[in-house]
Amino acid sequence: MKPPAHNQPAGNTPLLSVRNLRIEFPTRRGTLVAIDDVSFDIARGEVLGMVGESGAGKSLTGAAIIGLLEPPGRIAAGEVLLDGEPIHTLPAERMRKIRGRRISMIFQDPLTSLNPLYTVGRQITETILTHRDIGEAAARKRAIELLAEVGIPAPDQRVDHYPHQFSGGMRQRVVIALALCAEPELIIADEPTTALDVSVQAQIIDLLKRLCRDHHTAVMLVTHDMGVIAEAADRVAVMYAGRLAEIGPVRAVVQQPQHPYTRGLMGSIPVLGADVHRLVQIDGAMPRLNAIPPGCAFNPRCTEAFARCRS
Amino acid sequence: MLAFIIRRLLQSILVMLAVALVSFGLFRFIGDPIHNMVGQEATAAEREQLRQDLGLNDPVPLQFARFVGNALRGEFGLSYRMARPVTDVIMERLPATLELALISGIGALALGIALGVYTALRRDGWLSQFIMSASLIGVSLPIFLIGILLIYVFAVELQVLPAFGRGETVRIGWWTTGLLTESGLKSLIMPAITLGLYQLTLIMRLVRAEMLEVLRTDYIKFARARGLSDRAVHFGHALKNTLLPVITIAGLQIGSIIAFAIVTETVFQWPGVGLLFITAIQFVDIPVMAAYLVLIALIFVVINLIVDLLYFAVDPRLRVQRSGRGH
Ligand SMILES: Nc1ncnc2c1ncn2[C@@H]1O[C@H](COP(=O)(O)OP(=O)(O)OP(=O)(O)O)[C@@H](O)[C@H]1O
Numbered sequence: 001m002k003p004p005a006h007n008q009p010a011g012n013t014p015l016l017s018v019r020n021l022r023i024e025f026p027t028r029r030g031t032l033v034a035i036d037d038v039s040f041d042i043a044r045g046e047v048l049g050m051v052g053e054s055g056a057g058k059s060l061t062g063a064a065i066i067g068l069l070e071p072p073g074r075i076a077a078g079e080v081l082l083d084g085e086p087i088h089t090l091p092a093e094r095m096r097k098i099r100g101r102r103i104s105m106i107f108q109d110p111l112t113s114l115n116p117l118y119t120v121g122r123q124i125t126e127t128i129l130t131h132r133d134i135g136e137a138a139a140r141k142r143a144i145e146l147l148a149e150v151g152i153p154a155p156d157q158r159v160d161h162y163p164h165q166f167s168g169g170m171r172q173r174v175v176i177a178l179a180l181c182a183e184p185e186l187i188i189a190d191e192p193t194t195a196l197d198v199s200v201q202a203q204i205i206d207l208l209k210r211l212c213r214d215h216h217t218a219v220m221l222v223t224h225d226m227g228v229i230a231e232a233a234d235r236v237a238v239m240y241a242g243r244l245a246e247i248g249p250v251r252a253v254v255q256q257p258q259h260p261y262t263r264g265l266m267g268s269i270p271v272l273g274a275d276v277h278r279l280v281q282i283d284g285a286m287p288r289l290n291a292i293p294p295g296c297a298f299n300p301r302c303t304e305a306f307a308r309c310r311s
Numbered sequence: 312m313l314a315f316i317i318r319r320l321l322q323s324i325l326v327m328l329a330v331a332l333v334s335f336g337l338f339r340f341i342g343d344p345i346h347n348m349v350g351q352e353a354t355a356a357e358r359e360q361l362r363q364d365l366g367l368n369d370p371v372p373l374q375f376a377r378f379v380g381n382a383l384r385g386e387f388g389l390s391y392r393m394a395r396p397v398t399d400v401i402m403e404r405l406p407a408t409l410e411l412a413l414i415s416g417i418g419a420l421a422l423g424i425a426l427g428v429y430t431a432l433r434r435d436g437w438l439s440q441f442i443m444s445a446s447l448i449g450v451s452l453p454i455f456l457i458g459i460l461l462i463y464v465f466a467v468e469l470q471v472l473p474a475f476g477r478g479e480t481v482r483i484g485w486w487t488t489g490l491l492t493e494s495g496l497k498s499l500i501m502p503a504i505t506l507g508l509y510q511l512t513l514i515m516r517l518v519r520a521e522m523l524e525v526l527r528t529d530y531i532k533f534a535r536a537r538g539l540s541d542r543a544v545h546f547g548h549a550l551k552n553t554l555l556p557v558i559t560i561a562g563l564q565i566g567s568i569i570a571f572a573i574v575t576e577t578v579f580q581w582p583g584v585g586l587l588f589i590t591a592i593q594f595v596d597i598p599v600m601a602a603y604l605v606l607i608a609l610i611f612v613v614i615n616l617i618v619d620l621l622y623f624a625v626d627p628r629l630r631v632q633r634s635g636r637g638h
């Protein structure tokens with residue numbers, strides 16, 4: 001299962017370039033390869049959707065990009081380039097300055113993403129002051145502007161409220177404000193709406209989409225929701241068992257998936273008004289990391305596998 | 312918040328009444344108070360007269376009400392053994408115990424938090440591993456054994472610290488302090504270590520476990536992802552969340568330090584209320600025992616109230632009404 005060689009849009013250097021990334025976990029019973037030979041690019045201002053079933057390695061890829069892989073996990077091979085510069089080898093302190101400033105991250109659960117003991121204003125100003133050389137008062141003013149920008153009513157009062165005083169959707173807006181507060185070039189949004197009410201999900205995606213367009217911020221949007229991909233992403237990457245199954249423009253991947261796994265994935269999405277009996281299910285389960293078959297990782301579950309897939 | 316405080320105050324009063332009942336029971340049911348007061352040669356009539364004078368023939372609830380009334384005014388009668396007001400005797404001894412408990416409590420808390428945070432942040436460092444192993448000793452050795460070991464090493468063998476007593480003290484008003492003289496400070500070292508070691512290890516292990524837990528939370532990951540410095544993440548965000556549950560335990564620990572002081576004071580012949588209590592038991596000096604029980608209960612209750620108030624100060628989730636919700 002090799003990713004297509006040319007998955008980057010033509011033009012100058014991509015904002016982010018992941019090259020042949022390999023992430024390993026040394027364990028007592030040998031080394032687990034959690035991410036194997038993953039390559040993709042994200043252009044400036046582009047939204048790259050990323051899908052794949054649970055455990056496919058989406059979060060791990062995000063963590064590797066932002067330099068927050070938790071030991072013993074480590075990047076064993078490959079590189080992460082930001083604007084052409086390798087960042088996976090940077091010393092901790094320089095990488096820290098990139099986090100929040102050039103690459104930000106949004107996590108799944110807005111209820112637990114904010115420190116319960118500090119006002120949202122304090123958390124925002126602290127982040128601004130970490131990256132910008134401005135005064136306390138200016139940072140606070142900026143925090144209020146940001147809250148207004150992410151659609152929080154009465155931001156000049158809300159700035160002094162604590163996280164528990166906000167609803168889930170509002171907290172995710174605060175989280176987005178925090179991720180955006182130093183104007184990063186790339187946001188890694190790891191399932192930003194999974195923990196939210198369905199009614200709020202669309203609003204948050206719209207907000208993220210609008211803000212990133214306005215600020216020309218690129219997004220790596222991890223999600224399980226193909227609807228979100230179709231709505232917000234420019235291109236989509238499909239991950240399976242730590243590898244990239246397929247990557248391409250959303251329309252192409254959705255309408256003419258190349259990889260049988262992607263086809264299975266697309267087939268399992270209910271379409272409103274379509275015949276329910278035609279919903280397809282992929283038999284079997286994703287292999288465990290220590291039992292990934294040779295050749296294409298998907299071949300044991302694939303209905304179309306031929307000899308070359310197995311070697 | 313006011314409602315909460317009032318509720319806690321009422322609970323505290325109930326607790327104090329329950330303890331008062333126990334101490335009152337001591338008076339009523341352990342030995343015959345008259346027997347303890349008059350000599351062998353008193354006649355039956357004299358005894359009956361005294362019994363009447365002391366109100367011992369009144370109905371029990373009335374006697375209890377009188378006991379509580381007196382206790383509120385700090386009157387617990389005369390010590391059988393010393394024939395002096397119990398309150399005076401206790402007030403004389405209290406500074407010694409409080410100084411010992413406070414010094415070892417503050418030491419245990421400060422060192423426990425510092426070591427707990429250190430061992431959590433440097434989880435795999437050899438020093439952390441060493442501290443953790445060493446702390447097992449602190450948890451498993453009985454208090455008196457630590458005291459005796461210390462005495463053997465520093466007083467008997469090395470002869471650098473006094474083996475017992477409080478050293479010279481200075482009087483400030485009704486308070487006597489050993490903190491202002493060299494011999495007083497020297498005398499304090501070993502009892503304070505003995506008394507605080509167990510609490511130190513307990514607090515350290517608790518802080519470490521709690522800190523490791525907090526470091527795994529999403530808001531810490533998010534704080535890192537925003538590029539905050541390690542210092543800001545560890546000490547600004549993680550530590551405060553770590554200390555929240557520690558407040559309760561630490562409060563209880565300081566209470567139990569005062570209670571545990573009995574053993575330490577006995578080992579070091581420290582002239583505090585713990586030693587007074589042990590002696591009182593030996594001589595069945597009921598008024599002293601009763602007053603001691605009430606005093607310890609009062610200290611626990613006050614500490615608990617302070618802990619509750621601290622929670623309000625630290626945790627906004629308790630402080631702020633949930634007015635802004637529902638968007
Ligand atoms: N500390 C670890 N030790 C061993 N394996 C790990 C560790 N952390 C993650 N993994 C493995 O890495 C793989 C990828 O995990 P990851 O969290 O990236 O999945 P994901 O695609 O984000 O899934 P989800 O949709 O559930 O969030 C999983 O199979 C997981 O078991």
Ligand SMILES: [Mg+2]
Pocket residue numbers: 058059060190
């Ligand atoms: Mg994930």
